[in-house]
Amino acid sequence: MSARWVMGGVAFEVAFEGDALALGEEHLRFVSPPELARPLVVVKVDASVRSAGPREDPRRIDAGPDWVRTADAHVRWRREGHGRYAAEAELEAPYGLSHMTTALTGALVSAEGGVVLHAAAVVLEERAVLLIGPSGAGKTSAACLCGGTRWLAKDRVALLPTSAGWRAWGMPGGDDITLPQAPNRPLPVAAIARIRRADEAPSLRRLDPLRALVALRESTQTAGSEPALDASAALAEAVPVYELRGRLDRPLTASLREALA
Structure with a gap:
């Protein structure tokens, strides 16, 4: 299945299998209404669900020049043009999609000079x-x-x-x-x-x-x-x-x- 939303100026287009992934309630409060969104960045994410790993602090975000990582989301991204990116993600249900959104938004905002x-x-x-x-x-x-x-x-x-x-x-x-x-x-x-x-x-x-x-x-x-x-x-x-x-x-x-x- 696929899902689309805009948060933090970034438009996400995420493809994944199954129905185990969903944005959490807190993240849904910050999704921009489509008619008002006007995103400056677009990222297409190909996501897979991985088995649970060792428990870590879910608030911690590690990042490199082309990757971000949380306790339940591992993401690699690449630039495909001005304001356009593609990414591959390994996510753990149920919160990996939300944590990926937060971490990847920060990385791409930084990549665009924000x-x-x-x-x-x-x-x-x-x-x-x-x-x-x-x-x-x-x-x-x-x-x-x-x-x-x-x-x-x-x-x-x-x-x-x-x-x-x-x-x-x-x-x-x-x-x-x-x-x-x-x-x-x-x-x-x-x-x-x-x-x-x-x-x-x-x-x-x-x-x-x-x-x-x-x-x-x-x-x-x-x-x-x-x-x-x-x-x-x-x-x-x-x-x-x-x-x-x-x-x-x-x-x-x-x-x-x-x-x-």
């Missing part, structure tokens, strides 16, 4: 505002304080450069945000805010280029150092990066609107 960030994202005036920082920094809490917006991502964002600027797509993962979910379509990136908790009233301060690059590198989840560094540098040059410093105890939407005005 980056995956550890970030939440909200939609403000049809543009994405990304909230970055390490686990526990308060990305989810900050997003929940953006009343009147919708969330695009809870924990991971795929970003790709286009002739019209950088575009963002939500990726699976993260804790629920108490806002409505926005359709997972490509949105222009308005700003990125690095969350830094402190015992003071919240404030937004734009970071200089070097500090902006450091903040982005700390939140990069794309495998491979050089491509990710180049992409982060290009992103820092094109999109304003702020530090959101203070207590996360009051609404943030007005402050974000003011910064983006």
